Each structure stands twice: as structure tokens, then as C-alpha cells.
Amino acid sequence: MPAARYHVGGLxxxxxxxxxxxxxxGAVHGLVPRVMWERVTTDLNAQHQIPLALNCLLLESDGKTVLIETGQGDKDFDQLRARGGAVGHGKLLDAxxxxxxxPGDVDIVINTHLHNDHCGWNTRRIGGALRPTFPNARYVVQAGEWDVATHTNERTRATYLADNLLPLRETGQLDLIDGETAVTSxxxxxxxxGHTADHASVLIRDGGETAIYIGDIAQHRVQLERVAWISAFxxxxLVSLETKKRLVREAVAGNHLILxxxxxxxxAGRLVQxxxxNHFIDEAPERDHEPVATSAQSRGGA
Known part of the structure; x- marks a missing residue:
């Protein structure tokens, strides 16, 4: 099945x-009582878990093939199965x-943060060794997030996995940034x-239109509609609350596409009042399209 496609301006x-x-x-909805979140949560399994999608973005910008986020990857399958957990991820390379x-076509990878469900395909095992999955890419990460992710404590060590991170530094592909940064035009x-101290999102702007890839500002759509609903993760x-209030205000005023x-x-959807x-209104993808050549293919590469 072809990927869902949207346009922001001509992009x-x-x-x-x-x-x-x-x-x-319960963890996804934080302090919100179960009697309230059950009204908006219809897909619980027997372990009272809900499925969280792992949506990544692929774009061509300034002649570069850009991948935003790399999902959860495939390195934790054995661990999950040993705990009796469900394995529903690891599909990005097929997509x-x-x-x-x-993988060699990707020029830039952007991570909003470095929890294992957002950067799992940053690396993979090749011939028994961990290597960057995208050998020709710069990996763009906030410097503060990298520091926290590589100096874990009792709370964070289960969500920041060195196997997803350290090979990037070893190969010189890591591009640490500080604060707001234009990656392309x-x-x-x-x-x-809020979700983490140095969590980031990606603004996508072209032709007077704007989209924002929000990372973990909200882990469930209701958390955009009810900004006081904040995940235990x-x-x-309280910083999350202020970030969400600002995002909602700007998204409503600018009719931004939220990814x-x-x-x-x-x-994908838009917030309306x-x-x-606030109401999050799903936006259907465009119909019928042909695959767009990557920058490497446009240059005559493989």
C-alpha cells in the first residue's frame, strides 16, 4: 500500500x-481518572494497553531526502516476546x-527526541555489528536531548537505549543542534x-502553508483537545501544559496541519474551536499518486 500523502504548499x-x-x-493518560479516559479509549487489549501508532515522515526538501523520526525498529523483538508482549512494529524499512x-538514499534524519519508540531504526544490526541504518545521513538531534539520553538515571534508562544512539557518534554522522534550527529552507x-526537557517538533512551511510534526507533545488525540490531559511519560x-497551550493557539489561528x-x-488533522x-478533525490523505524520486535517484544514484 502506498504511503499516505499530503501537501504543504508545493511540498x-x-x-x-x-x-x-x-x-x-493509564500511563498514556497520566493523572486522568480511568472513568474519564475510558470514554475516549475504545481499543484496549486484555492487558489494558492501547496501540500507539509509529508515524514517520518522508519528504524531499532542497534536494535532500529527509526522514523525520525512525519508529521503534526491530532490536527489541526478543525482549518483548520474552515478556509476553505484543510485537506490532519494525515495518519502516518495508514502508x-x-x-x-x-536506506542509502536518505540524506537527513531528524529525531524529535530519543526515546526508543522514536529512534529505533536509527541503527540496525548488520553482520552482528550495530551500524547506522542510513549510512549517508546526518542525524539531527537537540544537543540537550543527546546529553540526557547518554547519561541516564533510574527513570530514564529504560527509554533511552545506547544501541540506538552511540553508533551515530562513532561514524561521525551525529549533528547536534541547540534550539530552533533551520534544517532546510x-x-x-x-x-x-515538556515530554522531555529538550523535546523538539518540526515546522514544515511552503507556499504560505504550515504543518507541524508534533513528536510527543500529545500521545493521544484527546490530549490536544483537552490540554490538561498530560501523559505520565x-x-x-507543567511545561508540557504551556507548550500544548501555545501549539493549540497557533494551530487554530493558522489552520496548521498537525502530523x-x-x-x-x-x-494527520487540524484543530478547530x-x-x-478544541476538536481534532482527521484529514484524509490525497488519493492516487506516483512515488516521487529521491534526491539520490534524481542525481542518478541507486
Whole structure:
């Protein structure tokens, strides 16, 4: 199945799925009582987990093939099965191949943060050794996030996995940035703290239109509609609240296309206000399209 496609101005955006990750519903909704979140959560499994989509973006900008986020990858399959957990992820490379994109075609990878469900395909095992999955890419990460991810504590060590990170430094492909940074003329990494102290999102702008890939600002659509609903996974919940209030205000005023990592595939929609309440309205992808050549293919590469 071809990737879901959207346009921002003249810029084509493709949403690729790495599958889904099953997470405890109570943790996703934080301090919100179960009697309230059960009204908006209809897909619980027997372990009271809900599936969180793993939506990544593929774009061509300034002659570069850009991948935003790399999903959960495939390195944790054995660990999950040993715990009796469900394995629903690890599909990103197949999704890229279906679009005619090989790992070597990717020029830039952007991570909003470095939790294992957002950077799992940063690396993979090749011949028994861990290597960057995208051998020709710069990996763009906030410097503060990298520092926290590589100096873990009792709370963070289960979500920051060295196997996803350290090979990037060893091969010299790591591109650490500090704060708001233009990666291309159409893509800007912006600070959206709360989920982690140095969490970032990606603004996509072209032809007077704007989209924002929100990372983990919200892990469920209702968290955009009710900004006080904050996940237990957020390390700075009050900062998350202020970040979400700002994002919602700007998204409503600018009619921004919101691209969500964890909302069910393809995870795109817009926020509208009706009678003082926010509503996240799904946006259907465009129909019928042909794969767009990557920058490497345009240059005559493989």
C-alpha cells in the first residue's frame, strides 16, 4: 500500500508507518481518572494497553531526502516476546522500500527526541555489528536531548537505549543542534519542551502553508483537545501544559496541519474551536499518486 500523502504548499509529505507500540492506557493518560479516559479509549487489549501508532515522515526538501523520526525498529523483538508482549512494529524499512527509497538514499534524519519508540531504526544490526541504518545521513538531534539520553538515571534508562544512539557518534554522522534550527529552507526544528526537557517538533512551511510534526507533545488525540490531559511519560508536565497551550493557539489561528506520531495512521488533522472547545478533525490523505524520486535517484544514484 502506498504511503499516505499530503501537501504543504508545493511540498509533498509522505507518512510512513513503523507499525504500532502497545502502551499501558493509564500511563498514556497520566493523572486522568480511568472513568474519564475510558470514554475516549475504545481499543484496549486484555492487558489494558492501547496501540500507539509509529508515524514517520518522508519528504524531499532542497534536494535532500529527509526522514523525520525512525519508529521503534526491530532490536527489541526478543525482549518483548520474552515478556509476553505484543510485537506490532519494525515495518519502516518495508514502508520506505515500497516508496522506492533505500536506506542509502536518505540524506537527513531528524529525531524529535530519543526515546526508543522514536529512534529505533536509527541503527540496525548488520553482520552482528550495530551500524547506522542510513549510512549517508546526518542525524539531527537537540544537543540537550543527546546529553540526557547518554547519561541516564533510574527513570530514564529504560527509554533511552545506547544501541540506538552511540553508533551515530562513532561514524561521525551525529549533528547536534541547540534550539530552533533551520534544517532546510522548508523544515525548521523548534523547541517544544515538556515530554522531555529538550523535546523538539518540526515546522514544515511552503507556499504560505504550515504543518507541524508534533513528536510527543500529545500521545493521544484527546490530549490536544483537552490540554490538561498530560501523559505520565512527560518528565515536565507543567511545561508540557504551556507548550500544548501555545501549539493549540497557533494551530487554530493558522489552520496548521498537525502530523502526529501516535494518533492512528496516518495521524494527520487540524484543530478547530467550536463553542470554546478544541476538536481534532482527521484529514484524509490525497488519493492516487506516483512515488516521487529521491534526491539520490534524481542525481542518478541507486
Amino acid at each position: 509533498a509529505i509522505r507518512v510512513l508507518s513503523d507499525g504500532c507500540s502497545w502502551q499501558d492506557a 520506505l522500500a515500497a516508496e522506492g527509497v533505500a 522548508q523544515l525548521t526544528v523548534v523547541e517544544t519542551p 512527560d518528565v515536565l508536565p 502526529s506520531v501516535h494518533t492512528p495512521y496516518p495521524g 467550536r463553542e470554546g472547545r
